[in-house]
Amino acid sequence: MPDLPPLPRSFYLRGAVETARALLGKVLVHRTAEGAAAGIVVETEAYAGPADAACHAFGIPAARPGHRTEVMFRAGGYAYVYLIYGMYHCFNVVAGPEGFPEAVLIRALEPLSGVELMERHRGTRDARKLCSGPGKLCQALRISREQNGADLTGETLFLTEGESIPGARVAATPRINVDYAGEAAGYPYRFAVKDSPFLSTRRFLGKKASVDA
Template structure:
């Protein structure tokens, strides 16, 4: 059995599309006061900054929320949607290049009773099947904005045993406002995983 290893800074310095694919099968870890929770990343989306009409940093936008995206890769970009749910993104690429990867779904791996408590005993497949559910179950909120993923609180590690899987590419979810960017195949999932948020209808 392999020893778990936290991902180094260099891992996050690749572009947002490459990072979104590379994160699949890795393990998100959150060391909280209530306990440690872990989930295997099974679904991601790339948001490619200034060229991507679906990205918060489109056309070089900078504001309080987007600032962390301009750091080098390996930081957490957390934001709220619908006034109630948090979403976790991982900053990619080099400093000054505002690309991020949204974590859309995880497979529960450790600390499952704590996750169930946070999610009001949701069924196992639904515990982490969406960005908001993921953050709720993992105990991720605004206090984690900007956290260094090379630290010891919130980070990504290699799995104990690497699994072989096929990656499917498809359109991103809920970005119909983004013009032609809505059709970019920048959502990546582990094929046949029952833990993804939305089933891939037309694999590419």
């Protein structure tokens, strides 16, 4: 893996929807005491702030000290990590100007480096199962609530340049498992490299679903 610098904060200030598309092909890196692991982003979801019923900041116009969404109100380029079902972590990128709580969920990665570490953390040698879901990729890269609020322009947990993904390879679909969000459930805020074998699911892509996150 080339030793490239972290993406600048300006990359993350454009809002969740645009950032979610722009993140496809970028490389997520986490350096720990065990070593570094990295993967190419192949699936994302945008959560577009207080007006988006699927977003954690829905109906929250200002930061609430101590609330789990507090980090979302920072300027873009910070990690928002939360726990679901009491066991799975989800890694999100804060995306927007300060005070605008938008974020992008990283749903799936194509393993790139540190694969032996990922295999050890996940308990499998099947490359397609290492990072094919938000909880899986966090387990593979050792991302947890300890990284909540981490500055993604630093040198420990960050995203860097990767490959350019042409529009012909990208699908924009509704998000996964947000049926509770009413009309917002249909927003085409999920972006996927549609020919990637590493997606969390093939739902909405016109083919039989693979393993869900």
